[in-house]
Amino acid sequence: MTFADQAFTISVDHIHCRCAGTFRLSEPVEALRRAGWDRFLERHPTAFDGQLLRLAEHRIENGGLTIMAQSTSFSAYVVTRHAGFAVEHPDAERSDPLGLTIILTTADQQVIVTKRSLTAEQNPGALYLIGGYAEPGASEEVDLFDEAARELAEEVAVTDIDRSTAFAIGLAYDPVHCHPELFILASSRSTSAAILDGAHHAPDRNEAAELFASPLSDILNDDGFLPDAPRTWSFLKARSFLQRHFRQHHAL
Numbered sequence: 001m002t003f004a005d006q007a008f009t010i011s012v013d014h015i016h017c018r019c020a021g022t023f024r025l026s027e028p029v030e031a032l033r034r035a036g037w038d039r040f041l042e043r044h045p046t047a048f049d050g051q052l053l054r055l056a057e058h059r060i061e062n063g064g065l066t067i068m069a070q071s072t073s074f075s076a077y078v079v080t081r082h083a084g085f086a087v088e089h090p091d092a093e094r095s096d097p098l099g100l101t102i103i104l105t106t107a108d109q110q111v112i113v114t115k116r117s118l119t120a121e122q123n124p125g126a127l128y129l130i131g132g133y134a135e136p137g138a139s140e141e142v143d144l145f146d147e148a149a150r151e152l153a154e155e156v157a158v159t160d161i162d163r164s165t166a167f168a169i170g171l172a173y174d175p176v177h178c179h180p181e182l183f184i185l186a187s188s189r190s191t192s193a194a195i196l197d198g199a200h201h202a203p204d205r206n207e208a209a210e211l212f213a214s215p216l217s218d219i220l221n222d223d224g225f226l227p228d229a230p231r232t233w234s235f236l237k238a239r240s241f242l243q244r245h246f247r248q249h250h251a252l
Contacts, residue, residue: 001096001180005172005237006060007244012145012166012184014064019136023054023070026092029079037075044121049075052097053134053142055180058171065168067144071136072097081178099174099181101131101234102148103242104158110192110213112156115229117209122177125209126230129238130155134182144168148184156211157202158195161186170241176233183234183241220246 025033041047054072058065076095085094104112111129118124132155134147145166152158170183188195192213199211218225220243 001055001094002173002175003171003180005170005240007170007241008060008065008168009245009249010060010063010065010168012148012163012168015067015144015168016064017053017067017069017134017142017144018140019053019069019071019142020140021070023056023072023076023093023095025076025080025095026089029089029092033075033079036079040075040078047074047121049073051136052077052095053136053147054096055098056096065171067098069098069134069136069142074133077179083175083178085178094178097179098134099131099179099234100134100144100148100151101129101181101183101238102152103129103169103183103185103238104152104156104161104195105185105187105216106192106195106213107189108191109216111216111219112158112192112195113212113214113219113225113235114155115210115212115226116232123232126232127226127235128232129235131181131234144182144184148186152186153202154204155202156195156199158188158190158198160189162189167245169245170237172237172241174233181234181237183238185242185245 052072054070056070057068072095077097080094114128116123116126116128132151166186169185172181174181196211214225
């Protein structure tokens with residue numbers, strides 16, 4: 001389910017996500033999933049076939065974002081995420097887990113940037129922000145702010161983001177890894193120095209080789225920040241959504 005980029009500024013309290021039912025692969029693709037997951041585990045033996053939140057439908061109206069979702073699995077995503085899938089299986093649907101990219105700003109107007117490990121399964125060595133995939137919960141209603149907060153706590157040990165100043169600023173379809181991505185702007189009450197120091201205690205630092213703090217203005221203008229480092233698709237898309245957000249809502 002591809003779609004055009006959609007830029008907006010929507011308070012996280014106006015995002016409503018409901019997960020109902022489980023996504024099922026078509027029978028031929030399900031057979032590929034079983035075999036493909038075994039091969040994937042040979043290359044990545046610590047991989048976990050966890051449950052992910054699939055974006056089935058969405059609509060933007062009356063200043064809010066409504067998401068209709070299903071439960072899917074990481075293994076279903078692995079077998080449907082390559083660019084040629086739609087050509088090889090024109091009648092089948094992708095797993096389409098909802099990715100989250102969090103742009104974390106600090107009390108001293110910095111943005112926390114990560115550089116992915118050279119052994120990362122996706123985008124090794126490239127500049128990234130913070131993120132992961134949304135997961136279904138115990139109830140049908142899924143709070144995507146809580147999902148973003150979980151990713152921040154796991155990856156950089158930040159637990160003091162302010163819900164009242166958190167916004168979704170865009171939704172796009174990643175053409176590289178073939179899934180939808182929601183971009184969330186969140187603010188920490190901590191300084192960049194405190195975050196970089198405390199991130200060493202984060203429970204999941206496996207994929208980020210390095211952490212940096214960059215002035216927000218440098219991110220917006222791409223002004224010389226690690227110019228030789230490749231940028232992930234989500235990093236570039238986040239910058240584009242940020243530029244629009246600040247043009248419309250703040251004086252730069």
